[in-house]
Amino acid sequence: MSLLVALLLLQSCESGEQREYRGNLYFGTGAYLGRLDLRNGNVALLANLGDTAIREVAAFGDDQLLLSVFGPVNHKDTFRLMQYELAGGGLATLLTGRHGRYLPGPEALVFDDGAHLKMRVYGGRAMKESIVTRHRVGASVHILQVSGTGFVYGIDFDTAIHSADVETGESRPLHALSQQCALDGALWIARRDALLCKQRGADGAYKFVSLSGEVLDALDIPGVGRFRAVAHLHDQDALVLTEAWKTIIGGNTRYAVWIYDLSTERMVRLVKDQTLGLHVVYHAN
Known part of the structure; x- marks a missing residue:
């Protein structure tokens, strides 16, 4: 971390009353599933x-988590989607796949099987499965829910972002949005009806961009290239950012977790020497 960036970060969270935050973040790192208490930064395994x-942690209703995992099954490493019960700690395999996202309205599960992006709808009398799109085996896939029945997805880094709807089954490209955003590291901010994202292939500022591709606002975060937005605290209008940087001596990677208050544009470091992985789930209670 450069001296200038360090000073800017210190200025962003110096003097004045620090806001108290609440709720929990659920995250996965390696083989461990953890919970970070936003009130005090305590971590529980x-x-x-x-x-x-x-590999990923996603919401699965109010009392469960949807885990995308990778590990041996019958002596063969396999991607699986697993269901974790928060109350009892029960863990069960749902299906073979990755990048699982659950849409509670239509009771739909969107996931990737390695060659197809699929969705399963459980809300009717019988489960219905359909293919959203096909892609090359092992392609990079990103999925982000943007409404009760809708989601956006990107396949690899050089193709357009698409929107899809579970109820209609329709999918269409969003060319203007694709010029402004990369879905890797993007968040959907419902109260702004916009994506929070960085420009594709750039190390620039985080921006709020509508699905039509209109840039609505940008965030002023010092040294933004070291930060990744992992969660929006929707009831507190704040972002959770993870920071990673190399030490000057030894070149070791260090981590920290920050909270960025969108109303005051102030940052505060919640905990250091803690990594949250790339995907987390926020619960307000």
Whole structure:
């Protein structure tokens, strides 16, 4: 971390009353599923999956988590979607796949099987499965829910972002949005009806961009290239950012978790020497 950036960050969270935050973040790092208390930065271990790595954590209703994991099944490493119960700690495999996202309205599960982006709708009398799109095996896939029945997705980094709707089954490209945003590291901010994202292939500022591609606002975060937005605290209008940087001596990677108040544009470091992975789930209670 450069001296200038360090001074700017210190100025952003110096003097004055610090706002108190609440709620919990659920995250996966390696084989461990953890919970970070936003009131005090305390971390609790919820589960250890042994030789299986947690790649993503997503919401699965109000009392469960949807885990995308990678590990051995019958001596073969496989991507799976697993269901974790917050109350009892129960863990069960749902299906073979990755990048799972659950849309509670239509009771739909969107996921990738390695060659197809699919959705399963459980809300009717019988489960219905359909293919949203096909892609090359092992392609980079990003999925982000943007409404009760809608989501956006991107396949690899050089193709357009698309929007899709579970109820209509329609999918269409969003060319203007694709010029402004990369879905890797993007968040949907419902109260602004916009994506929070960085420009594709750039190390620039985070921007609020509508689905039509209109840039609505930008955030002023010192040294933004080291930060990744991982959650929006919707009831507190604040962002959770993870920071990663190399030490000057030794070149070791260090981590920290910050909160950025969107109303005051002030940052405060919640905890240091803690990584949250790339995807987390926020629960207000």
